Amino acid sequence: MNASTDRKSLADQVAHLCYRHFDNLPKKGKPLQGREWTIVAAVVQRTAKRVNSNISLKIVSMGTGSKCVGQSKLSQDGDLLNDSHAEILARRGFLRYLYHHIEIAVSGKESDIFVVDPKTKKFLQREEVSFIFFSSHTPCGDASIIVKETNTASGTTEEVLQPTNGSVSNPDEEPPLKLPKLEMQDVHRTGAKCVEGGPQDLKHSGIDHHIVGALRTKPGRGDRTLSMSCSDKFAKWIILGIQGSLLMNFLLRPVYVSHIIIGKCHFSQSAMERALITRFESALNQMQNTEFRQHKPEISQSQLNFRFGKQVDDEECQMQPCPSSIIWCACPVKQLEVAVEGRKQGLTKKNQNQSSCYLEICKKNLFKKFLFLLSKFQVDDLPMHLKERHTDIQTMTYNQVKRLCTDYVQMWEKARVNILPTWTTKPTALTEFTVSLDS
Numbered sequence: 372m373n374a375s376t377d378r379k380s381l382a383d384q385v386a387h388l389c390y391r392h393f394d395n396l397p398k399k400g401k402p403l404q405g406r407e408w409t410i411v412a413a414v415v416q417r418t419a420k421r422v423n424s425n426i427s428l429k430i431v432s433m434g435t436g437s438k439c440v441g442q443s444k445l446s447q448d449g450d451l452l453n454d455s456h457a458e459i460l461a462r463r464g465f466l467r468y469l470y471h472h473i474e475i476a477v478s479g480k481e482s483d484i485f486v487v488d489p490k491t492k493k494f495l496q497r498e499e500v501s502f503i504f505f506s507s508h509t510p511c512g513d514a515s516i517i518v519k520e521t522n523t524a525s526g527t528t529e530e531v532l533q534p535t536n537g538s539v540s541n542p543d544e545e546p547p548l549k550l551p552k553l554e555m556q557d558v559h560r561t562g563a564k565c566v567e568g569g570p571q572d573l574k575h576s577g578i579d580h581h582i583v584g585a586l587r588t589k590p591g592r593g594d595r596t597l598s599m600s601c602s603d604k605f606a607k608w609i610i611l612g613i614q615g616s617l618l619m620n621f622l623l624r625p626v627y628v629s630h631i632i633i634g635k636c637h638f639s640q641s642a643m644e645r646a647l648i649t650r651f652e653s654a655l656n657q658m659q660n661t662e663f664r665q666h667k668p669e670i671s672q673s674q675l676n677f678r679f680g681k682q683v684d685d686e687e688c689q690m691q692p693c694p695s696s697i698i699w700c701a702c703p704v705k706q707l708e709v710a711v712e713g714r715k716q717g718l719t720k721k722n723q724n725q726s727s728c729y730l731e732i733c734k735k736n737l738f739k740k741f742l743f744l745l746s747k748f749q750v751d752d753l754p755m756h757l758k759e760r761h762t763d764i765q766t767m768t769y770n771q772v773k774r775l776c777t778d779y780v781q782m783w784e785k786a787r788v789n790i791l792p793t794w795t796t797k798p799t800a801l802t803e804f805t806v807s808l809d810s
Contacts, residue, residue, distance in 0.1 A: 378669065378671045379671065379673075379674075381630075381632075381671070382632045382671045382672060382673040382674075383673045383674065383675055384428065385415055385428065385503055385505050385632050385673065386505065386507075386632065386634050386673035386675040386677075387675060388415065388428055388430060389411060389413045389415070389430060389433070389505050389507075390411070390507075390675065390677060390678070392413070392430050392433060392699075393411050393433065393435070393677075393697075396433075396697060396699060396707065397707070399709050399716070400435070400693075400695040400696065400697040400709035400710075400716065401435075401679070401693070401697065402679045402693035403693075404678075404679075405690070406690055406691065407679070407690055407691050407692065407693040407694075408679055408680055408681045408690045408691075408692060408693065409435045409436060409437060409457070409679050409680075409692065409693040410435065410436065410437050410456070410457040410458075410506065410507050410508045410677075410680070411433065411434070411435045411457055411506070411507045411677060411679070412433070412434050412435075412457035412458040412460070412461040412504070412505060412506040412507070413430050413432060413433040413434075413461050413504075413505045414430075414431050414432045414433075414461055414462070414464070414465040414468075414502055414503070414504055414505075414628075415428050415429065415430055415431070415502065415503040415504075415505060416428070416429045416430075416431045416483075416484070416500060416501075416502055416503075417500070417501045417502065417503055417629070417630075418483070418499055418500050419499045420499070421499060428503075429701070430701065431464075431465060431468045431502075431700070431701045432461050432462075432463075432464030432465040432467070432468055432699065432700045432701065433461055433464065433697070433698075433699040433700075434457045434458070434459070434460025434461035434462075434463070434464060434696065434697065434698050434699070435457050435460070435693070435696055435697040436455040436456060436457050436460060436693070436695070436696030436697070436710075437455075437456055437457065437692045437693070438455045438456070438591075438692070438694065438696065438712070439453070439454050439455065439456065439589040439590065439591045439596045439598050440452070440453050440454070440455075440591060440596065440598075440712065440713050441591040441594035441595065441596055442591075442594055442595060442596060442597045443594045444594075444713075445597070445797070445798075445801055446801070447800050447801055447803070447804060448724075448735060448804050449733060449734035449735035449738065449769060449801075449802075449804045449806075450714075450724070450729050450733050450734075450735050451713040451714060451733065452710060452713035452714070452730060452732070452733055453596070453597070453598055453713065454589065454596075454598040455696045455710060455712075455713060456511065456589065456598075456601055457506060457507075457508075457696070458504075458506050458510060458601045458604070458605070459598075459601070459604065460696055460697075460698050460710075460732065461504070461506075462608070462613060463698070463732035463737070464698055464699060464700035464732055465502075465613065465700075466614070466615060466618060466732070466737055467700045467702050467731060467732060467737070467740070468700055468701055468702060469484075469614060469618055469626065470618070470737075470740045470741075470744055471702045471703070472484050472485050473485060473494055473618075473621055473744060474743075474744055474747060476494060477744070477747045477748060477752075478747065483497075483500070484496060484497055484500045485497065488623050491623055491754060491755075492752055492753060492754050492755075493621060493622055493623040493754050494621055494622050494623065495622075495623050495624065496622075496624070496626060501629040501630070502613070502626065502627075502628050502629060503628070503629065503630040503631075503632060504605075504613075504628045504630070504631045504632070504668075505631075505632045505633075505634070506601075506631075506632075506633055506634065507633075507634035507636070507677035507680050508633070508634065508636045508677075508680060508681070509633055509636055509637065509638055509642075509643070510600070510601035510602045510604075510605055510643075510646070510647075511561055511562065511563045511587075511589060511600050511601045511602065512561055512563040512587045512589075512599075512600025512601060512602030512603055512646065513561075513583060513584060513585070513587065513600070513602040513603070513642070513645065513646035513650070514601075514602040514605075514639075514642050514643050514645075514646035514647065515559060515560075515561040515563075515602070515637070515642075516558055516559065516560075516561055516581045516583050516642060517558060517559045517637055517638070517639040517642050518556060518557075518558055518578065518639075519556060519557050519558060519559060556577060556578045557577045557578055557580075558577075558578055558580060558581055559637045560580065560581065561581070561587070561600070562589070562590040563587035563588060563589055563590065563600040563602075564587055564588055564590060564595070565582070565585045565586070565587055566585070566586045566587060566588055566599075566793040566794070566795060567793075568793050569585055569586055569792075569793035570582055570585050571585075572585075583642075583645065584645070584650045586599065586600075586603050586791060586793050586794060587599070587600040587602070587603065588600065588795060589601075597795045597797050598795075599794060599795060602646040602647065603791075603794070605631070605646075605647050606646065606647050606648070606650075606651060607786075607791075608627075608628065609627070609628070609647055609648065609665055609666055609667070609668065610651070610655065610663060610664075610665050610666075610782075610786060611625060611663055611779065611782060611783060611786070612624075612625025612626050612627055612663070612666075613625075613626050613627065613628055614626040616773045616774075616775075616776050616779045616780065616783070617737065617738070617741045617772065617773060617776075618741075619776045619778075619779045620741075620754065620756070620757055620775055620776045621744070621754065624662065625662070625663060625666075627666035627668070628666075628668050629668055629669065630668050630669040630670075630671070631643070631647070631668050631669070631670050631671075632670075632671055632672070632673060633670075633671075633672045633673070634672070634673050634675060634676070634677050634680065635672070635673060635674050635675055635676045635677075635680075636680065636681075638672045640670065640672075643670045644670060647668075647670070648665065648667055651665070651790045651791075652665065654789050654790040655786075655790065657789075658782075658785055658786070658789060662778050662782070663778070663779070663782040679693075694711055694712075695709055695710065695711045695716055696709070696710045696711070697709055698710060698730065698731075698732055700731070700732075705731050708730055708731060708732075710730055714728075714730065715728055715729075715730055734769060734802075734804075735769075735804065735806055738769050738772065738804075738806050739806045739808065741772065742764070742765060742806065742808055743808060745757065745761075745764060746808065756775065756776075756777070757775070760775065765808075766805065767805070768802065768803045768804065768805055769802045769803070769804055769805070769806075770799065770802035770803055773802070
């Protein structure tokens, strides 16, 4: 069996595992068959067993959804999910899973994924463990701009021509190229909008509708959102890791995704590589950093359909997007939640501000998990930079704590200046909340 066959086999195996897991979840929050569609995404833990060289696959988080909250509805308390696209929810559920396993390691028990580095007191991902990211659909944004072929019966579309410079790495460089014009050709569209202040779509007919390489924000109901497209967020995770800034305080190295698998849908290998890797590659090569670097995952596609997905060959599908989202995490408590418009399904205005009603993956609760984990350490066992600030951290704002991991912050700021100059900036007021472990 050659490498290409192995990848195809793994892609179908992972897709089947994810679809079966989704089917086994309760009905609440799922689309209405034949009337609604959704996207499902998951993080799959891959463990290579040393004894017999077998590979085990385990779903550790899952999310469904395609909705986003407009900027006028954002909350200053960190209790609302701004972005409920499936990929983002799966990633946030994965953060819960990582917190859970660091807590296991801190308690002196053996974690499936982390070991302690005795010198730095930080945690290292086990060598035999890697993570696969699955999504039933191509990420919104740049990866979804794919030149149509005349024959798409297989559901797989490959671009006919590839622009040589679709990067937005530097505001002084040439803007992203429009796709080469071909007679009678068109592109599969993305609903994600070019970020204001950067290059804009031409919006002409056919192949001149979109430009490629531009940073984009997700569409929302009514007013515009501040949430970057899933293509852009994946590109960020490939550079900085999927763990984010809070968890990076406890980790010696970032957690990178080793493989991205997409379900059966309009798909282009070159568009995925452009959107996630190559449009930023040359600028990143000039940014020296020993800890954070562009970690290039394998990218492949499964040929298995998601039964609640959009019809592959029907872009004018009459089905509606499912209004609710499902969030599942392989943690011992509150594994499953259903959300609508960024909050728990079924909440009333009367109880939506009660802490017991917050989603486990909202900013406020993930911040609380950080502080709870911090409290589980003996002070002398904390990483040095946290040990020095230990007495202050409990009263810090979410924004202040996000800036504690200076290596992460510096790399992100470099990336913003050098390759992502138009990345949206949310108002600081949205991150100035605090939490208490007693609440």
